[in-house]
Amino acid sequence: MLKSLSNYLDCSDFSLNYCGKHIYINNFIDILILEPEKIVLSMITGKIIIRGNNILINKLLDKEILLSGDFKSIELGENNV
Amino acid sequence: MFNKYYKIRVSGKNLRRFIKSLHNYGIKLNSISLSNSFFTAIVDKSSLDKLLDLKTYYKIEVLDGLGILYLKKLILSNICFIIFFFIGILYLYFLSNVIFDVVIVSNDFELNEKLYNELDNYNIKKYKFIKDYDDIQSIKKNILNKYKNNIEWIEIERIGTKYYVKLEKRVINEIKKDLINRHVVAKKDGIIKKIVASNGEVVKKVDDYVNKGDILISGEIHKKDEVKGNTAASGNVYAEVWYKVNVILPINYYEKKYTGNSKNVFNISFLDINFNIFDNNKYSNKDVTSFSIYDDFYNMFKISYNKEKEFIVNEDINLITNESIAVNRAKEKILSKLGKNEYIIYQKKLKTILNDSTIRVEVFFKVYEDISQYKYYLNEGV
Structure with a gap:
């Protein structure tokens, strides 16, 4: 229980929440590509590729990012791809 | 943060x-x-x-x-507004916490005056700060304690910037004498005609002759010649009582008879001279009610406004008229002493004595009258 409580308070796992025109990503490492049609973020286990139109960053913190736009696809890939 | x-x-x-x-x-x-x-x-x-x-x-x-x-x-950009806003709030708070009037809702002016002074001592007066609930309760309690013989209940209510003091005066009833043991006794001699007893033991009967001081309704409750208890006897005992009334009248008795004429005149008097202004029709006999308009220090000169009522003197009164006047006087004298439910049963002129200058008429009256009065007594054990 303590472990789950600690994980809840100080979560270090990668998470992605998609809701309509927003995507909220937690615990990413770096922004690899930032374009209006494509954003690539690196994470511990690989990378994530988000495609769409007019993709904008609403919020950019150390490990959090909030994106908005018309999203078309979300892909997971390995670091060397 | x-x-x-x-x-x-x-x-x-x-x-x-x-x-x-x-x-x-x-x-x-x-x-x-x-x-x-x-x-x-x-x-x-x-x-x-x-x-x-x-x-x-x-x-x-x-x-x-x-x-x-x-x-x-x-x-910083709105500092003036903010300062005046807070000053306004403080001013409003100040004004709404100041007493602008104290009203005592009571008709007793003497008590009101005392209360105003008392409230002054507690600083409940004009242009002083209002009191909080606990203070008001304490003041009410103190006033009630101080005026416990005058005030039954007091409420100090604040409406806006006024204090309304509402109070109920204390009415102290005298000790009910009904609670004290007593007899109903006769206050004069007579023959009992009616007994209305509401409490106590009736010891006399109708048509009994009683002397002054006799017990009519006893406060002692007897059972087989033994006093079992005491009570406050109450009731009314009506009896036939007798009076002899003497009326003496002067033989040259005259009677005033008002004609119904009256007038208002201005009168001037200087030393012994006395005359009405614009008064052509002077009354030979009159009753005068005078209202002074001006008089000097020594009463030598005086102007007054008089109300005059004319009367005539009827001096043509013979002996029979004199007697009937005397009898009427005697009757009036008796009637003036009678109360409710009391009346004259019978009256008779006994004798008329004529002196040089007076006539004396003696009249006998039989009167139906309440002769009861209370006589208080103590228990033997007290």
């Missing part, structure tokens, strides 16, 4: 690459709004410092402070 936030505007080319690089420098951006040539974002103080330290060709402008900075700026 009060972090300082700034709204910035960054302009230049390829802003997405710049945003990407800002992340690498650990600069946190909030509420990013991106357009073609610039973007705006909200950054905290540490991020702004890092941003300004960067050597870059992007143009970075700080547009506005947010959070505590914004609050500070807002306060």
Whole structure:
């Protein structure tokens, strides 16, 4: 229980929440590509590729990012791809 | 708690690459709004410092402070309004906490005066601060204690800036004598005609002759010649009582008879001279009611406004008339002493004695009259 409580308070796992025109990503490492049609973020286990139109960053913190736009696809890939 | 936030505007080319690089420098951006040539974002103080330290060709402008900075700026720009607003609030609070009037709702002016003085002692008076609930309760209690013989209940109510003091006067009833043991006794001699007893033991009967002081209704309750208890006897005993009334009248008795004529005149008197102004029809016999308008210190000169009522004197009164007048006088004398339910049963002129200058008429009366009165006594055990 303590472990789950600690994980809840100080979560270090990668998470992605998609809701309509927003995507909220937690615990990413770096922004690899930032374009209006494509954003690539690196994470511990690989990378994530988000495609769409007019993709904008609403919020950019150390490990959090909030994106908005018309999203078309979300892909997971390995670091060397 | 009060972090300082700034709204910035960054302009230049390829802003997405710049945003990407800002992340690498650990600069946190909030509420990013991106357009073609610039973007705006909200950054905290540490991020702004890092941003300004960067050597870059992007143009970075700080547009506005947010959070505590914004609050500070807002306060400073509206400082006059804020100061007067608080002064207004304080003034309103001050005015609404000052007593502007104290009203005592009572008709007893003497008691009102005492209460005003008493309230003054507790600082409940004009232009003093109002009291809180506990103080009012304590003041009420103290006043009630001090005027426990005068005030039954008191309420000090605040309506706006006025204090209304409502009170109920204490009415102390005299000790009910009904609770004391007593007899009903005869206050004069007579023959009992009616007994109305509401409490006690009736010891006389109708048509019994009683002397003054005889017990009519006893407060002692007997059972087989033994006193079993005492009570406050009450009731009315009506009896036939007798009176002899003597009326003496002078033989040259005259009678005033008002004609019904009256007038108002102005009268001037100087020493012994006395005359009415514009009075052509003088009354030979008159009753005068005088209202002084002017008189000097020694009463030598006086002007007055008189009301005169004319009467004639009927001196043609013979012996028979004199007697009947005397009898009527005697009857009036008796009737004046009688109360409710009491009346004259019988009357008779006994004798008429004629002297040189007076006539004396003796009249006998039989009267139906309440002869009861209370006589209080103590128990043997007391």
